[in-house]
Amino acid sequence: MKLRIKTGDTVRVIAGDHKGTEGKVVTVDREKNKAIVEGANMVSKHEKPSAQNPQGGIVKKEAPIHVSNLSLIDAKSGETTRVGFEVRDGKKVRFSKKSNEVI
Numbered sequence: 001m002k003l004r005i006k007t008g009d010t011v012r013v014i015a016g017d018h019k020g021t022e023g024k025v026v027t028v029d030r031e032k033n034k035a036i037v038e039g040a041n042m043v044s045k046h047e048k049p050s051a052q053n054p055q056g057g058i059v060k061k062e063a064p065i066h067v068s069n070l071s072l073i074d075a076k077s078g079e080t081t082r083v084g085f086e087v088r089d090g091k092k093v094r095f096s097k098k099s100n101e102v103i
Contacts, residue, residue: 003028004083004094005035005067009103012080013040015069022073026062034064041065074099 005011007028013021023038043063049056071080074096081098088095094103 002085003030003033003067005070005072006094010073010075011035011037011070012073013037013065013069014071014080016041016065018042018065025070028067029064032064033067035067035070036062036064037070038062072096072103074101075103076101 005025005028007025009025010022011025013019018040021040023040026036026038028035041063042060044058044060047053047056047059072083074081076099079098081096083103084095084097085092086095088102095101096103
């Protein structure tokens with residue numbers, strides 16, 4: 001499956017408990033088709049005391065979201081858009097289907 005989302009893209013969650021949340025993509029797992037988005041899909045994890053966190057306790061962190069539940073936000077209009085691929089000037093590029101501009 002071709003992933004249309006890359007690290008650094010601004011996306012909106014379009015399905016699930018965190019629908020409507022926007023954020024930047026931190027990491028993308030190509031094998032599992034999942035991405036971690038800043039501020040979206042926050043979960044509470046219990047952490048043991050360690051050298052970095054001597055207190056331990058409950059920590060909030062982002063969990064992966066399936067890429068089918070994410071939609072890219074067009075930088076120009078601020079709306080969600082689908083992503084297309086084509087060759088422009090001898091180079092394969094991603095483009096916004098709404099504004100037809102290179103991402």
